[in-house]
Amino acid sequence: MNFFFKSKQKGPVELVKATHDAMARIDGSSSNNEQQRNKANDEITKHVSSMLQTLRDGGADKKVPDVTSEQVAQLAQEIYTTELLPLLISNLSRLEFETRKEVCLIFRILLRRKIGSREPTVDYLISRPNVIAGLINGYSNPDAAVCCGNMLRECFKHEQLVKTTLKLPEFLDFFTYVESGNFDITSDAFNSFHEALTKFKDPPVSFLTNNYDVFFAKYTQLLESENYVVRRQSLKLLGEILLERKNFNVMMRYIKESSNLQMVMMALSDKSKSIQYEAFHIFKIFVANPTKTPEVRKILVNNRDKLLLFLSKFQKDKDSDEQFKDEKAFLRAEIEKLPSKV
Numbered sequence: 001m002n003f004f005f006k007s008k009q010k011g012p013v014e015l016v017k018a019t020h021d022a023m024a025r026i027d028g029s030s031s032n033n034e035q036q037r038n039k040a041n042d043e044i045t046k047h048v049s050s051m052l053q054t055l056r057d058g059g060a061d062k063k064v065p066d067v068t069s070e071q072v073a074q075l076a077q078e079i080y081t082t083e084l085l086p087l088l089i090s091n092l093s094r095l096e097f098e099t100r101k102e103v104c105l106i107f108r109i110l111l112r113r114k115i116g117s118r119e120p121t122v123d124y125l126i127s128r129p130n131v132i133a134g135l136i137n138g139y140s141n142p143d144a145a146v147c148c149g150n151m152l153r154e155c156f157k158h159e160q161l162v163k164t165t166l167k168l169p170e171f172l173d174f175f176t177y178v179e180s181g182n183f184d185i186t187s188d189a190f191n192s193f194h195e196a197l198t199k200f201k202d203p204p205v206s207f208l209t210n211n212y213d214v215f216f217a218k219y220t221q222l223l224e225s226e227n228y229v230v231r232r233q234s235l236k237l238l239g240e241i242l243l244e245r246k247n248f249n250v251m252m253r254y255i256k257e258s259s260n261l262q263m264v265m266m267a268l269s270d271k272s273k274s275i276q277y278e279a280f281h282i283f284k285i286f287v288a289n290p291t292k293t294p295e296v297r298k299i300l301v302n303n304r305d306k307l308l309l310f311l312s313k314f315q316k317d318k319d320s321d322e323q324f325k326d327e328k329a330f331l332r333a334e335i336e337k338l339p340s341k342v
Helices: 014-022 031-057 070-081 082-089 097-112 122-127 129-140 145-155 159-166 169-175 183-198 202-210 210-221 228-243 245-255 258-268 274-289 295-302 306-314 321-335
Strands: none
Touching: 014 031, 014 070, 014 082, 031 070, 031 097, 031 228, 070 082, 070 122, 082 129, 097 122, 097 145, 097 210, 097 245, 122 129, 122 159, 129 145, 129 159, 129 169, 129 183, 145 159, 145 183, 145 258, 159 183, 159 202, 159 306, 169 295, 183 202, 183 228, 202 210, 202 245, 210 245, 210 258, 228 245, 228 274, 245 274, 258 274, 258 295, 274 295, 295 306, 295 321
């Protein structure tokens, strides 16, 4: 008689320990260790899949999870206690493509997990900002970038994690990644950058106020980028930031600087209609400001007649949009009030 024995499935504690052990074995770099590293990678793939299945079987991937499954709770706690998340994140590029995707799914499921009103993974990440910093640094590796971006944007669905992210010095590294030269990384990094600054209203206010000089010095470089997509997206985001009511003090500081007006006027005359259009929405803030600085006022007065002529012809194909047409008329009326000489 033949007997078939099914290998015993590892429990949560064993799974996490086995993953740690296998991760330690993919550190070898010599060719003699290649077979060992491949075997370790196969083990990681198997263990990560098992962890994902445990979370799914326990109901942790429900859209509004309130999970009490003992297996899920044990697995989650073991992942937190042993710092498995930062280990997996820092080694994403070494993992198989499908395994990276499963790590992203595990991260998302854990992040959405609730116990009553508590969100354990959110609390974990707040206490370990280095994990979020590791996700931002993931943009430096093409093999890990998109996966790290997906996990970051999951974090940005939680206001406290946005607040945590904006306090990190690594947040300013987005300016480098947005101009990486790799289209996929540039697009993904800008999506994350945009989410962090617009998803919630309050966290960006204190960040922009406290980091005004360094932030806008770097932002100016984006507005002057040779990359068309970066310039257009940056102008659009700048308009969103300045027109957000809670950023009123930041907006007033920005529109008092004549160099900012000059840059926006240059964008107004760009050959791209899309860039012109985004610049228009920022330009109108300068013109509408009743307390213009002498330097800003001087630029507008010196260009008064040219601006009136420019606006009379500006993107007339969009005049079917009544709001846009009215905004142009308002700007012309405001500029007409200016003297012809300083």
